[in-house]
Structures are given as C-alpha cells and as structure tokens.
Amino acid sequence: MRFVNNYENKIKEIVQEKKLTYCIDTMGCQMNENDSNKYMGILESMGFQKAPIEKANLILFNTCCIRENAENTLFGRLGFLKQRKEKEENVYIVVVGCMTQQKHILEKIKKSYRFVDVVLGTGSMRLFPEKLYKILCLKQKEIEYLEVGNEIEEEVPILYEDQYKASVSIIYGCNNFCSYCIVPYVRGRERSRKPEDILNDIRKLAQKGYKEIMLLGQNVNSYGNDFEEEYHFPDLLKEVEKIEGIEIIRFMSPHPKDFKDDLIEVIKNSKKIARQIHLPLQSGNTEILSKMNRKYSKEQFLDLALKLKQIPDISLSTDIIVGFPNETEEQFLDTLDVVKKVGFDQIYMFIYSKRNGTVAAKMEDKTSHEEKVERLERLKKLYEDMLPELNQKMIGKTYFVLVEGKSKNNDKLYTGRTSQNKVVIFSADDSYIGKIVPVKIDSEHLWYLKGSIVD
Numbered sequence: 237m238r239f240v241n242n243y244e245n246k247i248k249e250i251v252q253e254k255k256l257t258y259c260i261d262t263m264g265c266q267m268n269e270n271d272s273n274k275y276m277g278i279l280e281s282m283g284f285q286k287a288p289i290e291k292a293n294l295i296l297f298n299t300c301c302i303r304e305n306a307e308n309t310l311f312g313r314l315g316f317l318k319q320r321k322e323k324e325e326n327v328y329i330v331v332v333g334c335m336t337q338q339k340h341i342l343e344k345i346k347k348s349y350r351f352v353d354v355v356l357g358t359g360s361m362r363l364f365p366e367k368l369y370k371i372l373c374l375k376q377k378e379i380e381y382l383e384v385g386n387e388i389e390e391e392v393p394i395l396y397e398d399q400y401k402a403s404v405s406i407i408y409g410c411n412n413f414c415s416y417c418i419v420p421y422v423r424g425r426e427r428s429r430k431p432e433d434i435l436n437d438i439r440k441l442a443q444k445g446y447k448e449i450m451l452l453g454q455n456v457n458s459y460g461n462d463f464e465e466e467y468h469f470p471d472l473l474k475e476v477e478k479i480e481g482i483e484i485i486r487f488m489s490p491h492p493k494d495f496k497d498d499l500i501e502v503i504k505n506s507k508k509i510a511r512q513i514h515l516p517l518q519s520g521n522t523e524i525l526s527k528m529n530r531k532y533s534k535e536q537f538l539d540l541a542l543k544l545k546q547i548p549d550i551s552l553s554t555d556i557i558v559g560f561p562n563e564t565e566e567q568f569l570d571t572l573d574v575v576k577k578v579g580f581d582q583i584y585m586f587i588y589s590k591r592n593g594t595v596a597a598k599m600e601d602k603t604s605h606e607e608k609v610e611r612l613e614r615l616k617k618l619y620e621d622m623l624p625e626l627n628q629k630m631i632g633k634t635y636f637v638l639v640e641g642k643s644k645n646n647d648k649l650y651t652g653r654t655s656q657n658k659v660v661i662f663s664a665d666d667s668y669i670g671k672i673v674p675v676k677i678d679s680e681h682l683w684y685l686k687g688s689i690v691d
C-alpha cells in the first residue's frame with residue numbers, strides 16, 4: 237500500500253502559522269529507529285521543525301515493550317509533560333510503537349494519562365496525517381485500540397540523521413513465537429517487502445551518497461517465505477550487492493535456525509557484506525533453548541558459529557538472556573561455555589524480563605533475582621576478559637573504515653567503524669568524512685581501537 241498524505245496542505249498551513257516544532261523520543265530496537273526516521277520524514281514534509289523536548293510542540297514517543305522498564309520509562313516521561321500540557325497551548329503528545337498494541341497500556345493511558353492526544357499502533361503509519369489533522373484542526377483526541385496493521389506501507393517519506401549510513405526494512409513482523417518475546421503479538425505476522433521496492437529505496441539512497449546499508453527485520457532470513465515464487469534473503473543480498481555506490485551491506489537480525497549454507501556462501505563471496513554477523517544465542521543450554529522455542533540446540537548453534545568463524549576476518553555479535561525462568565547454575569554454565577568457544581566481539585546481555593501475554597510469563601520461576609544479577613556480572617566479566625585478545629588480533633592489520641566524523645571525546649581525532657563493526661579512532665581532517673579509507677590498527681582499548689590512515 238502506497239503512503240498518501242491527503243492532509244499535507246491543511247496541516248502545513250497550521251504548522252507555518254503557529255511555527256510548530258517536534259521531537260521524537262525513540263525507545264528500543266533498530267526497527268523502531270527506522271520507524272522514527274519515517275515519522276521524522278512525515279513531520280518535516282509538513283513543515284514541522286525539530287526542537288529539544290522541553291520546547292517542542294509535538295512530542296512523539298515511539299515505544300518498545302521488550303523489557304518491563306520501557307513501560308516505566310514511558311510513563312515517567314509522560315508524567316513530566318503533564319504540567320506543560322496543562323500550562324501551555326499547542327502542546328501535543330503522540331504515543332506510537334509496540335507498547336500501544338497492548339490493551340493494558342492503552343487502558344492506563346486512558347485512565348491516568350488523559351492528556352495524551354494520539355495513540356497509534358504498529359503498521360498504521362498511513363493514519364498518522366489524519367490523526368494529526370484531527371488534533372491540530374479539530375481538537376479531537378484519538379486514543380483507540382487499533383489491531384496490528386498488517387499492510388506494508390511503501391513510499392513513506394523518510395529522513396536519516398546520518399549522511400552515509402541508512403537502514404532499510406525488508407520484512408516486518410515475526411512468526412517465530414519465542415516463548416519470552418512479545419514481538420509477534422505487537423508486530424504481527426511476517427510480511428516481506430517486494431524486492432523491487434527495497435532495491436529502489438537503496439538505489440535512491442546510493443544516488444544521495446549513502447555508502448552503508450543496514451537491511452532490517454525481526455528475522456531477516458525469513459525474507460521471502462511469504463512469496464509465491466522462490467526468492468529468499470540470499471537472492472536479495474546478491475541484488476543489493478550490484479547497486480553501485482553502496483559499499484557496505486549489513487543486516488540485522490538473522491535467526492540461527494534459518495541460517496543456511498546458501499547464505500553463508502553469499503556472505504563468503506561478497507565484497508560488500510560486512511565481516512560482522514549478529515547471531516542471537518539467547519542461551520547456551522539446549523533445554524532452555526527448547527523452553528524458549530528457539531528451535532536449535534547448543535551444538536547446532538556452535539556448529540553454525542564455528543562455520544561462520546571460518547570466513548576470514550569475520551566477527552560475531554550476539555544477544556544473551558540470563559535467568560530465563562528456572563535457569564539452573566549448570567544451564568547457565570552452558571551459556572558461558574558457548575561464549576568461551578565462539579569468542580563474540582559484541583554481546584548484548586539482559587536479565588530475563590517477564591512479558592505478560594507470552595508463554596514464558598506463565599512459567600514458574602524459582603531462580604532468584606540476586607542469582608540472575610550475579611550471573612549477568614559473571615557473563616559480563618568473561619566477555620570483558622576475552623575482548624582484549626580478540627582486539628589484539630587486529631593490531632598491525634589494515635581495515636577499510638567509513639569515516640563518520642569527529643570523535644565525541646577528542647575533536648582532534650576522527651572515528652569510524654571497520655567492517656567488523658569495531659570503532660576506530662585516528663587522525664584525519666574533515667575532507668575524509670564520508671570516505672572509506674584504509675586504517676592500520678595500532679592499539680586496542682577494550683571498546684575501541686586506535687589506528688592511522690595508510691597513505
């Protein structure tokens with residue numbers, strides 16, 4: 237479905253007259269960030285200008301419900317805005333994203349946060365201009381429950397903060413129903429975008445000077461499973477590879493159960509696919525993995541990870557959940573064992589967070605919070621102990637780095653990332669920004685590397 241904004245001119249008039257500004261507060265994953273880029277594109281196409289949250293007229297919260305503290309964060313931030321809403325005219329509050337698909341959240345907003353103007357569900361972006369028109373012009377609040385939008389919305393205006401790196405969604409929703417995860421309930425079933433729509437978006441980005449593309453989906457290697465013809469993620473990658481101007485291709489996230497040999501072959505043969513693969517482990521214990529409904533065992537994960545590690549210069553990153561209901565010490569040791577055997581360059585680690593409505597939420601849990609915290613600390617320590625050795629292997633080698641800009645901590649130095657997604661800091665000047673340059677690694681500093689541009 238093509239995105240059409242029938243309210244653009246009417247809203248533009250009001251925005252110009254009142255000089256309205258906006259601010260977007262994004263919580264959660266890269267899919268949410270990508271949606272926020274679209275909300276930014278829609279708002280700016282109607283004349284809204286960006287402003288800090290304390291001054292913005294329209295404040296849009298793009299919510300996440302993966303972890304419980306995200307709810308507290310949203311309600312805390314809404315609470316802060318109550319006074320502004322009461323005292324000032326022309327303050328509008330919009331809540332979108334995954335949380336809005338949970339009926340208890342909507343009830344709480346209706347009961348305790350009645351100053352919120354619009355609530356919009358996932359996959360319903362095409363309704364945003366109409367909702368805006370109603371609050372700006374008709375002063376009508378729109379807080380109603382909308383079923384998860386299952387349409388694919390194409391040609392939504394989009395703006396990126398970055399000039400050289402952009403993300404492009406290729407598939408929405410998820411069919412996997414991992415027992416701890418709320419995503420399939422709030423983002424609906426898998427819907428793949430047509431290859432030509434994706435490729436056209438990427439060609440346009442390449443024409444604008446973008447060099448690095450991140451292909452996004454809850455499970456990118458399910459791409460195409462809903463097509464009648466045989467066309468899957470490796471086929472799409474081969475097409476993206478042909479686009480002139482795009483020099484680095486990343487993707488997030490693949491599911492280990494769907495990571496087949498044909499995908500590994502495409503990565504191996506590619507000159508553009510980054511030498512960094514995100515492979516979410518979640519747990520290293522087969523019994524816990526089965527309770528998580530992940531559909532792979534410890535051994536299958538290890539086989540896959542070690543096969544990927546044979547690709548020269550590859551780095552692996554992962555997600556790990558510590559303290560799934562009733563996880564025993566022995567089961568946790570399996571997770572540490574996988575971490576030791578694989579050697580991940582990045583680990584996103586979390587304590588299990590109960591999400592109402594999921595299968596795991598009904599499981600009894602005898603593992604105490606203290607045990608879970610202690611395990612997370614041990615995992616963190618193991619990871620930090622292993623990282624210097626992984627980094628040291630890079631010293632003396634030369635990597636191509638996309639120069640992103642000045643370092644935040646030292647404006648005499650510049651920063652960028654290697655294909656392995658390692659942050660590198662080096663001397664350069666503004667003329668290097670946006671270029672891909674060879675950088676020789678001189679030293680490692682746990683979370684970043686230092687290097688020098690090779691002339």
Ligand code: SF4
Pocket residue numbers: 410411412413414417418419420454455491
């Ligand atoms: S693959 Fe599992 S963890 Fe990932 S979004 Fe789908 S259900 Fe959630």
